[in-house]
Amino acid sequence: MLTLLETAQTGNPIINISIFAVFVIATLSVVIGVSRNADKKAASSFYTGGGGFSGRQNGLAITGDYLSAAAFLGVTGAIAINGFDGFLYSVGFFVAWIIALTLVAEPLRNTGRYTMADVLSFRMSPKPVRTAAAISTLAISFFYLLAQMAGAGGLVALLLGVKSTIGQNLVIVVVGAIMIAYVLIGGMKGTTWVQMIKAVLLVSGATIMALWVLVYANFNVSGLLREAIAHHTGGEAIIRPGLQYGKDWATKLSFISLAIALVTGPSGLPHVLMRFYTVPTAKEARRSAVWAINMVGLFFIVTFILGYGAIWLVGQGAGGMGNEIIAGAPGKANAAAPLLALQLGGEVMMGIISGIAFATILAVVAGLTITASASFAHDIYNSVLKDGKVDAGSEVRVARITSVIIGVLGVVGGIFANGQNIAFLISLAFGVAAAANLPAILFTLYWRKFNTRGSVWSIYTGLITSIVLIAFSPAISGAKSAFFPHADFAWFPLTNPTIVALPLAFLMGWIGTMTAKEKADPRLQAEMEVRSMTGLGAGEALVH
Template sequence: MTLAAETVGEPAVNIAIFGLFVVVTLVIVIRFSRSNRTATDFYAGGRAFSGRQNGIAISGDYLSAASFLGIAGAIALTGYDGFLYSIGFLVAWLVALLLVAELLRNTGRYTMADVLSFRLREGPVRTAAAISTLAVSLFYLLAQMAGAGGLVNLLLGVSGTWGQNLTIAVVGILMIVYVLVGGMKGTTWVQIIKAVLLVLGAALMTFWVLGKAGFNLSSLLGDAAATSPAGEAVLNPGVRYGASDTTKIDFVSLSMALVLGTAGLPHVLMRFYTVPTAIQARRSVAWAIGIIGCFYLFTLVLGYGAMYLVGADKINAAPGKANAAAPLLAFELGGTLLLGIIAAVAFATILAVVAGLTITASASFAHDVYNSVLKKGAAVAHQEVRVARITAVVIGVVAIVGGILAKDQNVAFLVALAFAVAASANLPTILYSLFWKRFNTRGALWSIYGGLISAVVLIVFSPVVSGKPGGASMIKDSSVDFHWFPLDNPGIVSIPLAFLLGWLGTVTSRERADEARQAEMEVRSLTGAGAERADAEPVSTESAAEPTPV
């Protein structure tokens, strides 16, 4: 590991840039923590962010290490098929804009469960939604933590098992500090800064790569194809997902998970509550689509640039393989300094995403399980926030332990599971709740638990976990093979199954929807009327005139 770090840069420079970023963001988090006076401040940033600010923050939340490192690497190795990831991630935002953003903002308060339980039996539905939220968030966290450990270990020259474990622990501790001190306000500003750095860094590398090709994209693509072992096939679909009928079906399954799962990701949905109105929620998504769209266009140039300037052999020989394509390209373009900057941007990306995931999971447990289910809504705001903070610490510790255990595993498995659960369990239930008047509690429970269980079971018994040749599965021993599901992603089965179970549970139940609550939800979701909330409840029992910071 030390040798690899020395090969791609100077650890001292990377440490200095990392340290500068951590200090700057901690100062920002502490600065904004002073204005955390209510539960709404801690959970939703006081709903004080504009559509533009929230759109940039959503971009920071959404563009994880998988987007920056993973997609560029996938394009560098497979060409056109790798770019299909970018298309799927971007198109997903149209689903969020058209079906989720405004309606969710009008109907909910802090979490996804607010919407799902609006007209159904609160206890079981909130519990199911919280379990789904925690499952998605935890597996997403494990992937980010493992990715953070691998990136920092590579670029800082950390070697040895204990050194790698310590790196993951430090990332987890920083994540916990950001959430505990800054809440949603501090986390949002970290995400805004990270999004700006990420887009600027990607733009700089993109124009640099195009400059080496005479600012001629066709020339770049031709040069990349000439250096690729696959030749001109990398300019057409089929290198990765056209080898067999199974891989073609697998691509359809993955596309379903990416496109539909995004609109069900809890940490993305929670961002819609940080704006004051539904109009701003729509503007948030519009800004996010623009920024994310530009970024994914940059990945096209970066991926083919890495294919041309770095080469598949060097990428495959590096630690992390495809994930090393962007850092190796940065080193090839600008040497140690550019590599250090891009490494810091990637580190910022991971920190912002894990902080957003942690605050989402902790808010879901405190608001949906502790207050709404265990305390029957009787807990005061400061008690709820205290539980959220304790939960954030617990989640952080679990993420650190899980990241350490998963540091040598295939983290793509964890990301795929997170998207599969979100697409299977969350989105069907949200759409049924918003648009189907007859939908009831049994339908919600069958949909959530059915989607969750089916997605997990199918992935556990898929080639992602065992059975792939060459030790490409999560279990590296190729002699261990217990898979019976042929696809890497279960979306093509688990998503329709979740919709079916939601319908079946509803039509077989004698429960009838509360017509008054249904009418109120419909009016509120479509018009925003009656959506004003008592958001200024202080988080302490002291006078609201002089609230104690959370």
């Protein structure tokens, strides 16, 4: 077994950058190849890849979109640092996926065309609802981009031995440039193929690593946990809840709020829900769900072994405590999976696993960028500002320009977020998505009386409340791990806002509906019920 150097440089930078280059060139080649015959001016081609993917293909693409850098790097690192409390992310992500597919995904796919706002405005006054939904989508996409960009900076810094902040920031700029290239060249079709490839590579690579760890442990999970306990400063506390979230009432409430965010957040994530518009029928949408559940479930079981394996093997290889070695590496907790790969298979294995993680980041940020640009171009520019009178070619052109702007903003935000645990950053995005989108989505789909005022009040309440509470929480200031550790303007004691923002958004949605003079249109309500439950008329625009 290799000895892990207690320096910023691990592995062979030449091998690492070569493997990275292979992944980037290969995926860009796929994007160029599959998009060669696509209609560059067609909105359906740019937003949904023409809606021609099979259930299996889309299931793999959904898996690729859902298993972001947070799932691989962030969750493995969270378990390696905080043990059982870190494993909460795995449990929450998986349970959330089942809820999203059961309650939200298929009805949304049957009712909308390109974006989440298509559904929320289906039986409402279109302009105010589309505006609110688009603003929410852009905000959530930005939060999610922060996490992916932070993961990219830490990962490449680890592999190339980049110690300087300027060097890590340069890496984030390069990631942003490649991401924009994916989107501009391939649109949704190219991005979907990259997601499929990435999903297979990620699940396969993580599974191989987990089996390798079990070989070291003689396929004895109890033995694995004993070794992890021996190589972690927390001792037996890592196999019990409370190491991170059991210190006082504030951390315990933060734990509950985090759990709510993890379970409910994915049902409000626009870039994941948008994936269901890429299949031609409701039956294929259900097949997508089956494939995604199986793949996602397998992956999150694997993260348990990877996290505890990293504690043991990284600590053993460095002759110290695994969690301290990981926390001291460039990228901090996000370095756990690459360092584990180094211990298992040396520099080449580390390069391959990190290349897969890098491809994961590129694919997810490309999907996020398409979702955000589609929301602005389709919902705000065309539907709100131009009253739906813009031709498809002009709309797609605006979407492409928007994707560049979003990419630049993502780079700037990623520079500020560099070094943060990406699973934690994703949990903040989940909290915003849960509060801003989920109440409006559920009310729209399942409450006949729900109306425009209720929808707008619910979205803005959830969005503004969650962002304000995050801004004034220990996640941003007042703590060593905060964005601004040397400042303290935190007055909200919890690190996650969902426990407050989500119920408040539901409440304001109800109050707005009950106090409005406007009544729900029974004709539109009936049409929506038929579409959402049967798929009849799905993909067709609704004319008010």
